[in-house]
Amino acid sequence: MERGCFVIVKYAFSRFLRSLVTLLIVTAAVFFMLRLMPEEGYFAESYDKMTRGQIEAELTRMGLRDPLHVQLSNYLKNTLRGDLGTSNIVRRYVPIVQVIGPKIPYSVGFGLTTIAISLALGIPLGMLMARRKGRLPDSLGSAYVVFVRAVPAAVCFIFLQLYGSSFLKVPMLFSLSRPLSWILPTVCMALGPTANYAMWMRRYMVDELNKDYIKLARAKGMKNSAVMSRHVLRNAFVPMAQLLPASILLTITGSIYVESLFSIPGMGGLLVTAIQRQDNTLVQALVLIFSCVGIVGLFLGDILMAIVDPRIKLEKKGGSR
């Protein structure tokens, strides 16, 4: 057991270092890519009226005429201090930290709710489908999975918004004071991850059910419910842990579209606004934040899997597989 703990800590440390390197690469890549953008992105509507000299003066003031490596090191230093620059178009001269700050609770709240709901619904659905394989619950569940995975979310959510809001008799857009209007965005965001969990849970359980030791357990006269809870579920849950980080990425992606569609004042919606209005610094900051969430999510997921997977604790003899 001691040894197992040590292995996990060592693994976590090396995995953490790798995440850090990834983060550095991503930061630099985003920085260089956005340097290629047209300069209008640093000015509001006044760009056309300014003279060449004014533009140059303003760009120099912002430090955009410095050599690239100076810019990059300044940018990295500022980011480490928590200064992401100032928004130039969406909210002129307002520090980005202040623009984004009030939006974080919405995104985090919706994201966590989505993950909780999709886990709570998707896993039981997958279990039900595996138990009633080839019968009505299985075919209904499979139809749901095919529907969600095949019909593009971009189309599906519009119809959910249109007909769901008239069905629930709520306004189409999100409003903080009416909890009923929170339902539809959450449903939209949970639709995809739920189908994913159900599909994989069913697949892992069916795989497990076909193995020889299950046949032996059945032959011994073990009850079906006992076989399910003691053998099948426990083993099927290990690969499921691997899915959690991927679903965090999926939730981030979903949030960009859903938040914008329902006008939720979160970060995803803000990214769409920033892109539409070509606010370079804001796009850069948001892309960095979303990548960070992705990197942290995958890191935590990998650590979780290392803890859940029983094979890692068995490695008392040391040495790699």
Added chain:
Amino acid sequence: MSGFGAATEGRDELFRFAQYDDAAAEGVAYSNYSYWRSTWRIFTRNRGAMFCLLLLCVLLTFTFIQPFLPGQRSPSAISNNEMGRPLRNLRPNADYWFGTNAIGQDLWARIWSGTRTSMFIGLSVGLWDAFFGVLVGSLWGYVRRLDRWITELYNVVANIPNTIIMMLAAYMLRPAVGTIIFAMCLTGWLPTSRYVRNQVVVIRDREFNLASRCLGTPVRRVITKNLLPQLVSVIMMRMGMAIPLAIGQEVFLTYIGLGLPVSIPSLGNLVNEGRIVMMSPSLRYQLIFPALILSLITVALYVIGNAFADAADPRNHL
């Protein structure tokens, strides 16, 4: 005892000792098994998939012959009435089967033209995903020296949400069919290459590959002759998902303002135009028609891809 003797007598009549036959000993077993024929036979057994295939073929054929049919309007022409005013927001009728849009263009012509654009985008992205994903995946899985490097590279890129990369690329480039395809191609091959790599690692050390290696077969030939036929199933499943995904991503990119210009009709443009006017129930047909055609195509592709992947898996043959 006598009963037993009678039974042995009976057995003598039923069974006869076989004679040793020189010709039969030299004979070679012959099987008329053909991989593709077998795949096709299993595929045709799936009624739902066959229906989807038929539907898709009809839709695609129609999409391509539609401009040559008599009495079709141009997708960008604005129709005017006798007074010279544009026929705006005309409900579906005998003349305009799917009605007209907010500036008086024929929705029927626009939808088929849009389907062509979207299918072109989807197919290009899907083919690139399959080609590049298989190329990288088989090198990644087969050449051990590359394994570490590509794994590290994959770990970096897989940490970032794909949509973010796609949005960033589309944001930086000028919106056009080519740049949208490029933005989608940047990340789409990643899952394909990982699936292929995992398959290749499993198959790599099987006996027939060992034999090929011992005989000095070049890597390229081993990959194309020994490995790829085993991967058809995985590739088909990925294609069946990549094409609908690309069509959906085009709608998403259009929604956030990074899509094609309005002058090039695509299903994404049409859905977005429909979304803008969806608040008035009488104009909802402008959203429903393109969304319906788009969903038919993506569902059909998905079902066909999955069914074909099942049929192409050698374990399901015989």
